[in-house]
Amino acid sequence: MPPPQTVPLLPCADIDEIEPFFAAMGFRTTFRQHRPYACLALHGHGFDLQYYGLDGHVPEASHSSCLVIVDDTGPIWDELAAGLRQAYGRLPVAGFPRITRPRPRKNADGVTGFSLVDPAGNWIRFFHRGRGAPAPAAELSRLGEAVQNAVVLADSKGDEAQALKVLQGALRRAPADDPALEDARELLAELEERQVER
Structure with missing residues (x-):
């Protein structure tokens, strides 16, 4: 007997906007209809997604996630x-659609996502099966903690502006030999790029 399966x-607002987005990433359409209601089923990379049409739906008000x-x-x-690079000519990191980079998530016990x-x-949230290997909080510098907090704010909550403030403040106070300096600068550059593209 096969194990239970869930499908998000x-x-x-429009399945015709969703279908080509996922097709560009290697998903195939397994079912599609407009009547009596809009429905789109997709399969790719070993998992299924389904979309339904909802009149008046706007991305800015979406609270759905899986x-x-x-x-x-x-x-x-x-x-x-x-x-995404092929479809958009660049990696979309701001607005709708967008993708974040894999990083350990403080709010997920350090699991990379x-x-x-x-x-x-x-929000379709991808997580590494099992536990990550972050440095214990006691071993992190203040800048290292700020990087982890900025990742949660930007990549989990979508609050890039606040993440940018947290990281800029921590970078101003960080010593020149802080071990988290490279990670902080890389994330800062990405957050600044996200702000420009908004």
Whole structure:
């Protein structure tokens, strides 16, 4: 007997906008209809998603989300990012749609994850199966803690502006030999790019 399976049902204003977005990342349509109601079923990378039409749905007001647990976030991120670069000519990191980079998540016990935000504003959150290996909080510098907090704010909550403030303040106070300096500068550059593209 096969194990139980769940399939996320996510809202969108227009399935015709969702279908090509996922096709660019290697998903195939397994079912599609407009009547009596709009419905789109997709399969790719070993999992299923379904979308339903919701009149008046806007990405900015979306609160829908789902988790996708994978053995390794690196390869799937590479595949999704390559499809997005091909479709958009660049990696979309701000607005709708967008994708974040895989990073350990403080709010997920250090498990590495990234988020794919679709054109309808739904957050599809990918997490590495099992536990990550972050440095224990006592071993992190203040800048290291600020990086972790900024990742939660930007990549989990979508508050890039606050993440940027947290990181800029911590960088101003960080010593020149702080071990988190490279990670902080990399995240800062990405957050600044997100702000420009908004």
